[in-house]
Amino acid sequence: MSSVSQNVVYRGFLRLVDYLPLPTVRTQRRIALAVLLSQALIAVTGSIVRVTASGLGCPTWPKCFDDSLVPLASDEVPWWHQAIEFGNRQIAVWIVVTCSAAIVLAVTRARRRREVLVYAWIMPASTFFQGVLGGITVLTGLSWWVVGAHMLVSCAMVWIAATLYVKVAEDDDGEVRAEAPPATRRLVALSGAVMALVLAAGVTVTGAGPHAGDRTHPEAIDRLHASIPALSLIHGLLVATYFAVLFVVAAQVWRGDASANVRRRVKIVLAVAGAQSLIGIVQYFTNVPALLVVLHVAGACSVIAETAILYQVMGPRKVDSDVELTTAKAN
Numbered sequence: 001m002s003s004v005s006q007n008v009v010y011r012g013f014l015r016l017v018d019y020l021p022l023p024t025v026r027t028q029r030r031i032a033l034a035v036l037l038s039q040a041l042i043a044v045t046g047s048i049v050r051v052t053a054s055g056l057g058c059p060t061w062p063k064c065f066d067d068s069l070v071p072l073a074s075d076e077v078p079w080w081h082q083a084i085e086f087g088n089r090q091i092a093v094w095i096v097v098t099c100s101a102a103i104v105l106a107v108t109r110a111r112r113r114r115e116v117l118v119y120a121w122i123m124p125a126s127t128f129f130q131g132v133l134g135g136i137t138v139l140t141g142l143s144w145w146v147v148g149a150h151m152l153v154s155c156a157m158v159w160i161a162a163t164l165y166v167k168v169a170e171d172d173d174g175e176v177r178a179e180a181p182p183a184t185r186r187l188v189a190l191s192g193a194v195m196a197l198v199l200a201a202g203v204t205v206t207g208a209g210p211h212a213g214d215r216t217h218p219e220a221i222d223r224l225h226a227s228i229p230a231l232s233l234i235h236g237l238l239v240a241t242y243f244a245v246l247f248v249v250a251a252q253v254w255r256g257d258a259s260a261n262v263r264r265r266v267k268i269v270l271a272v273a274g275a276q277s278l279i280g281i282v283q284y285f286t287n288v289p290a291l292l293v294v295l296h297v298a299g300a301c302s303v304i305a306e307t308a309i310l311y312q313v314m315g316p317r318k319v320d321s322d323v324e325l326t327t328a329k330a331n
Contacts, residue, residue, distance in 0.1 A: 014108065023106045025169060031103045032168045035123055036161040038096040040301035042130065043154040044094045047297040049085055050211050051290035055142045059084030061135035064089075079255040087153040093131065100124040103164070111187030113172040119164040126157050143222040151206075152296075155199050158301050162308035170317040179259040180314040191245040195307060196241055199300065201235040210288055232284060239277060246270060258314075265293045272302045277281075 023031075049055055057077055058064035064071050064086055071082035101124035107120045130153055137146045178185075207224035208231055250266050252258075276299035283292040 010320070017105055017109045020105060020109045023110055025110075026150070027104070027112060028106045028112075028168045029165065031099065031106050032161070032165040035096075035099040035103050036158065036165050036305060038092075038099045039123075039154065039157045040298070040305070041130040042092050043151065043259045043301055044047070044294060045088045045296050046061070046151065046154070047294045049088050050206075051293045052081070052084050052085035053211075054081040054088075055147075056138065057081035057083070058089065058138065059110050061138040066094070086258060091133070098129050099122070100127050107168065112168070116164070116167050116172075119167060122160055123157075126153070126160070130154065130157070139295065141221055144224045145222075148200075148203035149229045150206055151203055152199060155196075155300065155304055159308045161278045163312055163318070166309055166312040171319050172317075174317040174319040175286070176315050177318045180262045181256045181258070182252060184249055184256065184258070185311065185314040187245055187252070188307065188314060191242055191249065191288055192247060192307055192311065194238060194242045195304065198235065198238045199304075200230055201231065201238050203299070205231045205235050211290070211293060239280070243277075245275065261313055265306070269306045269310050272299070272306050275299060276303050 041206070044085060049057075058071065059077065060066050063069045065074075066080065070085050074082070099292065103120045103123060107116050112120075130150070133146075133150050137143075137150050142145050161326060204226070205228065208226050208228050246269065250270065253263055253266050276296070279292055279296050279299050283289070283296055286292065
């Protein structure tokens with residue numbers, strides 16, 4: 001499609017969107033929060049599918065069975081496995097689709113800056129990509145590395161959705177203001193990179209662990225054949241590295257010139273990451289019970305979101321009046 005045609009299509013889209021009520025910033029932020037929660041929900045419901053061994057409850061994709069879009073009575077696949085897998089496909093996915101569409105319409109109607117529009121449009125695009133990747137997961141018989149990639153993409157989307165949540169609240173006419181030392185913000189970025197390695201290592205532990213995702217034909221599932229203690233050790237060392245960076249961030253924030261909001265956010269990240277680590281430790285020494293797997297995934301999404309928010313609030317976009325008000329409150 002030529003650039004002229006694209007402009008015509010987009011202008012037509014804008015005319016349609018303009019029939020909608022003009023959303024306030026508060027409304028936009030509430031929708032952005034719903035987007036963030038929906039992205040986390042996909043990961044959490046996916047973990048429920050895994051620990052209940054319902055990964056092949058619908059053995060084909062995009063249909064549940066070759067000749068049916070919905071579950072069918074089957075001697076090979078119990079009905080509860082079908083219900084869990086089909087529910088994950090339908091309920092959670094449609095929540096994500098609805099929220100993704102809502103944020104695009106809201107920020108487009110409000111004519112937000114390009115940065116916000118780009119982050120908003122990533123949401124429906126990623127939902128489509130995740131749907132295709134989910135289909136590949138089923139068609140490859142729950143191969144551990146495809147399942148892992150599916151999880152890691154969800155984690156990336158949680159980070160982006162959390163970023164959107166912060167940016168929607170910023171003033172489009174403002175300028176980026178440092179609310180923490182630049183070196184400290186770079187350390188938070190480093191903690192995010194280490195966290196990505198933590199997640200990748202966690203995926204390998206899961207790939208070798210007891211929850212293959214399906215009990216109907218477990219022998220047919222491609223699993224990672226590696227030492228779980230060794231993989232867990234690597235995972236744990238990376239978690240320790242993440243905490244080491246985070247503690248340096250906390251020390252610099254309390255010693256340096258950082259806003260009250262940044263300090264509050266550092267406390268939240270430390271608390272959430274601490275709780276997540278405790279879940280992981282208990283999980284390891286109790287032979288990975290199903291409930292703790294689900295809680296661990298929810299905790300991972302929380303740590304990702306809070307780390308992303310911390311990074312963004314260190315360099316928010318503000319107008320001069322906002323800066324003066326923040327300074328006055330600090331004094």
